[in-house]
């Protein structure tokens with residue numbers, strides 16, 4: 001059911017978003033990209049996806065902190081590629097600090113990028129999905145949408161928020177062919193957590209590899225990171241017709257993290 005459909009994936013210039021973009025493109029889905037990157041990097045990503053998978057791509061550099069840019073991104077992507085049938089709200093940032101010392105602007109930015117932007121893209125893409133009675137919205141939350149860790153108050157608040165947004169919006173459209181779900185990964189090896197591994201390496205004066213094991217051991221019982229390709233496969237499944245009755249769920253892929 002996917003060839004010829006159009007997906008908009010926020011934060012798809014690296015990490016999970018880029019991997020999901022390639023996975024959807026491999027099924028013949030045209031790809032709307034977004035995220036920060038140098039112009040030459042964007043050209044390289046677009047070329048790679050277009051050449052390898054023979055699909056169309058479009059890039060919009062919206063800063064998701066800015067609501068008018070989010071609206072413009074949805075409009076321009078729809079115009080360039082014909083529609084937005086699949087929306088993956090993936091962009092996210094992290095900041096680690098106690099609540100007492102947490103910079104107020106940073107808190108607001110995390111809520112804006114990790115939560116409010118997903119509300120806005122949902123608001124702007126849903127009408128067309130409802131008109132055509134088919135659509136998929138997948139919100140990349142986190143295990144931190146279900147449980148907390150210390151020194152991540154803004155991230156945990158935003159991720160719990162996006163799980164709530166997922167449930168509330170899924171219910172609004174439950175009788176239609178549009179499904180809205182969240183995905184809750186544990187540790188996935190991307191740039192976002194490299195910084196956290198390096199912090200531990202510096203703190204304990206150990207190698208990056210040793211720090212990676214230490215990080216995983218703290219929370220993820222499998223002591224194995226999730227692969228971005230595995231998340232891509234879960235998202236492909238959620239886009240399939242077999243998943244048409246999965247609505248408002250928060251799927252974990254976390255090596256056992258939230259089973260504890």
Ligand code: NAD
Nearest residue numbers: 011013014015016035036063064091092142187188190192
């Ligand atoms: P990443 O840092 O590799 O990618 C983040 C993407 O978001 C990049 O493309 C970046 O340019 C984009 N981005 C950041 N700020 C933006 C802004 N203001 N406007 C537009 N784009 C912006 O991170 P990742 O690990 O791939 O994370 C992707 C998502 O997965 C995030 O929502 C993150 O919270 C979530 N997640 C990651 C992990 C993990 O272990 N890596 C675990 C659970 C959830």
